[in-house]
Amino acid sequence: MWKRILSIAGKEFIHVKRDKRTLFIIILMPVVYLVIFGYAASFDLKNVPMAVIDHSNTSRSHLLIKDLIQSDRHDFVLYPGHPRTEKDLRRLIAENKANIGLIIPATFGEAVSFDNLPSITVFVDGSEPVIAQSNLRKIGLQVQRYAVKELFSDLLPIDTDSFLSLVKIKILYNPELRSANFMIPGLAGMILLFVASFLTAMGIVKERERGTLEQIMVSPIKPFELMIGKVLPYILLSFFDFLVILGLGTWIYKVPFAGNLALLLLGAVLFLLCVLGTGLLVSTIAQNQQQAMQLSIVTVFPSFYLSGFIFPLSAIPWSIRWAGYLFPFTYFLPILRGIILKGLGFKQLWMQLGIMGFYGVAIMVLASLRFKKHLE
């Protein structure tokens, strides 16, 4: 039995070796996506150009501007030109020369009292909401700190330092809010999904398309031996990719690994069961490679959008959100992030693991039965 399974698996490896397209998907794609998600698709913004109109031109306004620009996080950079009116600011933002505009009124330097509170106006480029929110948050925080420290110390008989320390912010799990930490665990899971599901389906369908299936079925091989043999290489390859991404993520992108590796691997195995089953199922439905590709897209892409990988689940209305729960990746993602970023354990993740377990077994059974039937 094992000899036959290994023969099939060995042959499949040779096919992969000789097929440039498949090789590309297995080797190059993970690396490319790692670079993209690790570096390029970052939501971390630095050196955002800010245009300032300072009508007051006092030491107080200068201090505010200095505070905003010289924070050691390099959030903002002063736009070098000299805008004079609001219209100028709007124009600069429209032309994308600045993302933030600041107008400091002439009264800013006056003595502060409860009747006469200084105000500033901030313009933010809202055409990219994610960036806008990030900028707003940063500016809001900075200005409030400044306000408490510099302005209100005159008004209120409080120790501003202890006032500022009233709200202690502790950002857990990803203190710098790096998007690499957010993306890479999910990416590892996506690769597993893609390679194990798509390539498995293609591998089996190609066999049928070539017409060689008949020659195989004439031998003493049993259907399940053929199935396992066909699937084995893709299990190994997808797992390899998975570990590579996690490894590179931790090493190059410094994604912290907080949790239990064994539990993560268990989750990965269960997830693999689900996606392999999906791939097998697709192979029994698709008549040719093109159909296999289309079906795979249908089973993979929704995972991209509805699993919480990029868009937070809570932001998706329930009328659509329910669909995401049909896909195994929606359960694997919290396991990935939970273990890698939060160090969660079995107690917190048992439900996702359990659901994937059921899903995996069910779909594998269904797919195996169809597979067997299909050979006849």
Next chain:
Amino acid sequence: MERVHRSFGKVDAVRTVTLKIEAGEIFGLIGPDGAGKTTLLRMLAGVIAPSSGRITIFGGTPEAGKRFLGYLPQQFSLYEDLTLRENLRFFGGLYDLDRGASARRIAELLEMTGLTEFQDKLAGSLSGGMKQKLAVAAALLHRPRLLLLDEPTTGIDPVFRRELWDLLYHQVVEGLTIIISTPYLDEADRCHRIGMLRHGRLTMINEDLAPAGRWFKMNSDADSRWPIWEWLQNRPEVAEVHFAGQHLRGLLHADSSWEDFVAATLEKHGRQAEATEPDLEDHFLLTAKEDGADG
């Protein structure tokens, strides 16, 4: 130890075929396209199951017989992106050959088929004839006792055809049983027995059961051919007549007069019919005719 097989019908494709084949014989299966030859072979190979009836191979089911069976389908079914050796090694593995024996056997078969120098080339780079020889090598890898060939020489040039048959004969001498379906009657001639499959029904062509009656042949040229044919068609004593190349061949009814017939041909057409021995094609066409209307 006879290899006995009896099979009945899979509706529409093969109808009520009853057949028994002895070990060590070459059995030929002829018939037009769509007659069910491929279906029958696939049933024997255990790839599809008959809708009713039974198939016995060496005393067991086709499933059990798979390890004794070699099969060559009509289309080339080996892997074009694998080398010859990789292909053979793969199929060896499917039949549970162990490493050492496998390597020796592969070398032996490559030698036998004259493909040794190509062993590390991709199978897709071979010509049609060589591919077919490779397929035969793969089918013989596990020393099967029964070999099923589905039109193995279609599209192959005569040289390769002969080499293939030499190879097969050699195996038969060593005890192999062969069932071969072929559209070529000259190939069918090399078989011990021949069965004709038409619309799913099998008729054995047995030359010993030739009908009584004498076979004739008549020469003809381009101008005379059709008139002679038409005339022969309408003659009461002619049981069957057909073209054979440029000439006409046919069979007279048993109770008709040979002399009268010959005289008539001479008188009407200026040439006389000659006696002849029937060949396979004659039998084939006669059987086809006697099968008559299909239902």
